[in-house]
Amino acid sequence: MNKKILLLVLLLTNITFSYAQDYNQISKEICKSFKKKKSAKNLFDFNKYLNSDAENFLISDINFFQFNLQKSLIKNCTEPFIENYSLVPFSNVVDLEKIFNREDLVELEKQLKEIQKTNRFQLFIISTDDYFPNKNIIDYSFSILNNNSSDRFEKGNMIIVFNLKSREIRISTNKIARNIISDEFSQKLIDELIVPNFSKEKYFEGINQAVVKINEKIIEVD
16 A cells, blocks of 8 residues: 555544545645645644544445545645555445445445455455546556555455446456456346346345355355
8 A cells, every 4th residue: 555545544543534524625735744744634633524423433434535535635636646546454345425324334344354354355345426537437446456456365356346327337356356257257247136236226235246146156266
C-alpha cells in the first residue's frame, strides 16, 4: 500500500463515521498538508467531519469514506500523490452505492475473511456509481484489483464490481485466479445468479449466491 495512504488509514482508524462529509474540503486540506510536509491531523479536526456510533462501526465504513476521499484527492491535488484506490486491510467490501444494509455488510465481510483465511483466495466486492479516474468498468476493476491484490493468497485474487446506475457488472481475476475461475464461469455467475436477483432488487442475494459458488469452486481444486 502507498505509504501516504497507509498514513491516512492510520489517522482514520480511531475515528468513527457519518456520511455527510465534505470530501472536497477534507481533500484540499490533505493536499496542502502533504505539499507543506505537515501532518494533516494537525491542520484540522477529523472529528468535525466523522461521527458515528462505535457499536455499529464496520471496517467497510472506512472503505466507503476512504474511496470517496481518494476520489477527491485525485481530483483536487495539483501534485497527485495517489492514482488508484486502496482498501483498508482486512476488509474487501466497498459499498459506494449504499445498497447493502448493515447486516448484509457484516455477512459479506465475514464470508470474504473466511475465504481468505481458509482457502487462501482474495475476493473484493465493489458497488460504485462511476469509474473515475478510469473510463470504463473493465479498467476500473483491474485498477482496483491490481492495486490491492496480495501475493499472500496463493490461489489468486478476484473482484466483483457493479454499477446500478449504468446497469453494468464486471468480474475480473488475476492470472493465478483464472486457473480456478474461468471467464465462462464468471459470466455464468452474472447471467444466472447476479442479474436475475438484481432485476428483483435482491442485491445482497445475488452477490451472496455468487460468493457461495465461487467458494465452492475454490474448494473443488483442493
